[in-house]
Amino acid sequence: MPDPVVTLTTDFGRDSPYVGAVKGVILAINRLARLVDLSHEIPPQDLRYTSFFLRACLPFFSRETLHLIVVDPGVGTDRALLLVELECGKLLVPDNGCWTELASSTPAPPHVIQLTEPRYRRPTVSATFHGRDILAPAAGHLSQGLAADALGPPADSWVSLDLPHPRREPWGWVGEVVFVDHFGNLITNILAQDLAAHRECCFEIGTRSLSRVVRTYGEVPAGTAVALISSFGMLEIAVNQGNAAAQFQAGVGTPVIMRTARADVAGG
Amino acid sequence: MPDPVVTLTTDFGRDSPYVGAVKGVILAINRLARLVDLSHEIPPQDLRYTSFFLRACLPFFSRETLHLIVVDPGVGTDRALLLVELECGKLLVPDNGCWTELASSTPAPPHVIQLTEPRYRRPTVSATFHGRDILAPAAGHLSQGLAADALGPPADSWVSLDLPHPRREPWGWVGEVVFVDHFGNLITNILAQDLAAHRECCFEIGTRSLSRVVRTYGEVPAGTAVALISSFGMLEIAVNQGNAAAQFQAGVGTPVIMRTARADVAGG
Amino acid sequence: MPDPVVTLTTDFGRDSPYVGAVKGVILAINRLARLVDLSHEIPPQDLRYTSFFLRACLPFFSRETLHLIVVDPGVGTDRALLLVELECGKLLVPDNGCWTELASSTPAPPHVIQLTEPRYRRPTVSATFHGRDILAPAAGHLSQGLAADALGPPADSWVSLDLPHPRREPWGWVGEVVFVDHFGNLITNILAQDLAAHRECCFEIGTRSLSRVVRTYGEVPAGTAVALISSFGMLEIAVNQGNAAAQFQAGVGTPVIMRTARADVAGG
Numbered sequence: 001m002p003d004p005v006v007t008l009t010t011d012f013g014r015d016s017p018y019v020g021a022v023k024g025v026i027l028a029i030n031r032l033a034r035l036v037d038l039s040h041e042i043p044p045q046d047l048r049y050t051s052f053f054l055r056a057c058l059p060f061f062s063r064e065t066l067h068l069i070v071v072d073p074g075v076g077t078d079r080a081l082l083l084v085e086l087e088c089g090k091l092l093v094p095d096n097g098c099w100t101e102l103a104s105s106t107p108a109p110p111h112v113i114q115l116t117e118p119r120y121r122r123p124t125v126s127a128t129f130h131g132r133d134i135l136a137p138a139a140g141h142l143s144q145g146l147a148a149d150a151l152g153p154p155a156d157s158w159v160s161l162d163l164p165h166p167r168r169e170p171w172g173w174v175g176e177v178v179f180v181d182h183f184g185n186l187i188t189n190i191l192a193q194d195l196a197a198h199r200e201c202c203f204e205i206g207t208r209s210l211s212r213v214v215r216t217y218g219e220v221p222a223g224t225a226v227a228l229i230s231s232f233g234m235l236e237i238a239v240n241q242g243n244a245a246a247q248f249q250a251g252v253g254t255p256v257i258m259r260t261a262r263a264d265v266a267g268g
Numbered sequence: 269m270p271d272p273v274v275t276l277t278t279d280f281g282r283d284s285p286y287v288g289a290v291k292g293v294i295l296a297i298n299r300l301a302r303l304v305d306l307s308h309e310i311p312p313q314d315l316r317y318t319s320f321f322l323r324a325c326l327p328f329f330s331r332e333t334l335h336l337i338v339v340d341p342g343v344g345t346d347r348a349l350l351l352v353e354l355e356c357g358k359l360l361v362p363d364n365g366c367w368t369e370l371a372s373s374t375p376a377p378p379h380v381i382q383l384t385e386p387r388y389r390r391p392t393v394s395a396t397f398h399g400r401d402i403l404a405p406a407a408g409h410l411s412q413g414l415a416a417d418a419l420g421p422p423a424d425s426w427v428s429l430d431l432p433h434p435r436r437e438p439w440g441w442v443g444e445v446v447f448v449d450h451f452g453n454l455i456t457n458i459l460a461q462d463l464a465a466h467r468e469c470c471f472e473i474g475t476r477s478l479s480r481v482v483r484t485y486g487e488v489p490a491g492t493a494v495a496l497i498s499s500f501g502m503l504e505i506a507v508n509q510g511n512a513a514a515q516f517q518a519g520v521g522t523p524v525i526m527r528t529a530r531a532d533v534a535g536g
Numbered sequence: 537m538p539d540p541v542v543t544l545t546t547d548f549g550r551d552s553p554y555v556g557a558v559k560g561v562i563l564a565i566n567r568l569a570r571l572v573d574l575s576h577e578i579p580p581q582d583l584r585y586t587s588f589f590l591r592a593c594l595p596f597f598s599r600e601t602l603h604l605i606v607v608d609p610g611v612g613t614d615r616a617l618l619l620v621e622l623e624c625g626k627l628l629v630p631d632n633g634c635w636t637e638l639a640s641s642t643p644a645p646p647h648v649i650q651l652t653e654p655r656y657r658r659p660t661v662s663a664t665f666h667g668r669d670i671l672a673p674a675a676g677h678l679s680q681g682l683a684a685d686a687l688g689p690p691a692d693s694w695v696s697l698d699l700p701h702p703r704r705e706p707w708g709w710v711g712e713v714v715f716v717d718h719f720g721n722l723i724t725n726i727l728a729q730d731l732a733a734h735r736e737c738c739f740e741i742g743t744r745s746l747s748r749v750v751r752t753y754g755e756v757p758a759g760t761a762v763a764l765i766s767s768f769g770m771l772e773i774a775v776n777q778g779n780a781a782a783q784f785q786a787g788v789g790t791p792v793i794m795r796t797a798r799a800d801v802a803g804g
Contacts, residue, residue, distance in 0.1 A: 005295055007288070013718025014282055014550055015577035017592035018767075020543070023572055024596025024624075027541055031598065035572055036291055036303055041283035044719050045777055056285035060292025060400070062299065073777055076752025088292075127752035129767035132596075182281025183312050216344025216395035231286075231397035241313060241341055273563055275556070282550055304559055304571055309551035324553035328560025328668070330567065356560075450549025451580050484612025484663035499554075499665035509581055509609055 011042035029140025045073040055101035065089030070131030097161035116152035184243030190235040279310035297408025313341040323369035333357030338399030365429035384420035452511030458503040472525040547578040565676025581609040591637035601625035606667030633697035652688035720779030726771040740793040
């Protein structure tokens with residue numbers, strides 16, 4: 001595997017020298033590593049956001065990819081650091097549950113390794129920057145062909161986040177906003193198949209309601225609010241060429257209710 | 269063409285999982301593609317800004333480059349998706365006019381293709397994310413050497429933006445601010461050659477005026493407002509080590525008037 | 537040196553077409569150059585910030601790396617442009633002192649060259665964008681193997697910033713905040729060894745005080761303020777899972793006093 005891709009996802013911020021330090025460590029070990037920035041703007045230490053983010057973009061990558069993820073509120077404590085082998089690549093992550101949603105979409109339990117081998121760390125490991133001192137060197141060595149098992153022993157348990165699940169009711173679903181994108185579109189945790197089964201629905205977002213279901217934004221005039229299936233496969237509330245988060249005064253955690261027209265008759 | 273460069277320009281926002289999804293799709297097709305981020309901070313769905321942005325940076329690239337551009341307010345409607353072959357590379361773009369200024373600086377009409385071939389799309393095409401499902405796979409396949417014509421039939425017309433042009437008057441020019449850079453410098457649509465012909469000018473920006481023309485910022489003390497020829501080849505209003513946008517309370521669309529001293533005599 | 541890494545550090549802003557122009561110029565000369573973004577969010581024209589930034593991340597890179605740095609308030613004046621050879625790579629920089637801290641951490645004086653050779657500039661050099669017209673072509677040619685000496689004559693002097701140094705007092709140290717990271721952690725210019733020698737200290741940040749010294753954030757409950765040794769090797773004031781800059785109303789330049797408990801007896 002020459003010239004392997006190493007993606008980077010951190011909460012360091014776009015102006016941070018920490019990003020550069022991590023890149024330097026990887027490239028000093030393997031200058032042929034192909035670094036690909038995913039985001040350095042994960043909200044600081046927000047594990048739930050990270051879990052959504054990873055589920056939204058990592059599945060498009062291939063198995064040979066390395067993914068370095070540094071969102072690490074527990075840095076320097078005894079939380080483990082992990083290598084997780086998935087269909088979409090090998091994750092290098094703190095054991096804090098930030099890959100919970102990726103894990104739950106995997107059919108078989110993943111192969112997980114604890115990164116304990118000191119040989120593949122920086123000579124001096126700081127107490128506050130394991131991304132640079134442990135995860136980045138592991139990425140550098142793996143990208144050169146080091147076998148995963150050389151990094152430490154298998155792990156048989158790991159942290160999972162307790163994420164909100166939508167609730168089934170006789171008349172529909174109760175979910176919530178789980179992600180607000182850059183356009184202000186509200187992505188919920190209600191799944192596409194639950195929406196698809198009911199073409200006539202009405203939705204409540206906070207104190208506001210909505211009944212227009214479309215396939216894409218451009219089917220309605222600019223400024224019109226609609227419900228649709230997002231490209232993530234979930235119910236999305238959007239405003240064509242506008243900002244639904246602002247219009248509905250909604251954000252992550254805002255309850256979203258979907259009432260299905262046929263529910264009273266057929267029970268769903 | 270091994271290891272081709274694929275540049276990315278989007279309005280997805282720096283914290284967006286959409287960027288990562290696009291990168292994953294390209295790299296899963298051709299893991300040797302060299303991804304180069306241009307910007308993911310195009311103001312949402314701002315086609316005029318996109319047009320300026322592309323004209324400002326794409327001409328520096330070479331013909332072998334692929335440029336993926338995803339600013340797409342019409343996603344999911346029947347607007348076409350295009351491959352445009354220019355001197356500065358091949359553009360993969362929605363047909364919304366976002367490359368209008370690049371087009372007008374090209375001597376011959378460009379070769380344009382409609383991306384209709386389903387074989388080079390993702391197996392399932394969403395209604396809201398053609399950047400990921402159509403443009404990104406096209407970039408991946410082209411970067412592997414696929415001939416452009418395999419992607420669809422030639423297009424003989426496309427959308428153009430109706431952009432503001434500066435107006436010639438007997439006493440000078442009436443233009444407007446078309447771009448404000450990160451330093452607050454005001455880039456106008458008045459061309460360098462029109463400024464260069466008249467070393468003594470006076471300028472009106474909104475309700476304020478200015479008469480100092482310089483070659484570069486450092487010729488005047490910090491805080492002084494000047495007019496100069498921007499590196500884009502247009503009239504620029506700047507404040508040395510300051511922020512002209514703030515000082516002049518100006519932004520995109522603010523009128524800028526250039527009065528040339530010799531105009532009354534010689535007519536320009 | 538095939539496929540060399542060229543890092544980019546600028547104050548152009550994340551939405552800037554200037555970044556794309558620089559990338560285009562480098563890749564048009566050497567399409568195999570591996571571009572690595574460090575930051576495009578250096579605060580505009582902030583040389584002191586740049587100096588800290590470079591010292592914080594460049595030392596992790598290897599000697600073969602090229603580092604293009606465009607923070608250039610003096611663009612177009614007669615300030616020189618330099619190639620600086622360091623252990624961590626070759627810097628291409630305006631001569632404005634932005635690499636002062638890197639220079640002072642180097643044992644021997646670096647080899648420095650003035651970039652005067654017109655052959656390795658763009659055919660037309662603008663007065664306002666030497667990053668694109670002089671530094672970027674130099675990076676492109678160096679990445680193809682051009683010898684550094686071909687770019688111009690050696691320089692034997694260069695600008696240095698006058699940076700604040702911490703002051704030794706009989707009872708401790710008086711320093712200041714030199715960097716605030718994305719998490720709000722306050723990095724000071726008081727060195728790790730001065731803190732390490734005194735496990736019992738008390739600190740004054742502006743009008744507030746603090747006496748808790750820890751090894752890492754997670755040793756205290758969320759919301760607790762602590763002092764620790766940052767991953768940069770300097771005294772850091774932080775709030776576990778909180779924002780110290782907000783809590784202490786502190787920023788770059790805020791005085792930080794460290795009183796060492798044993799100082800009265802032993803003089804430190």
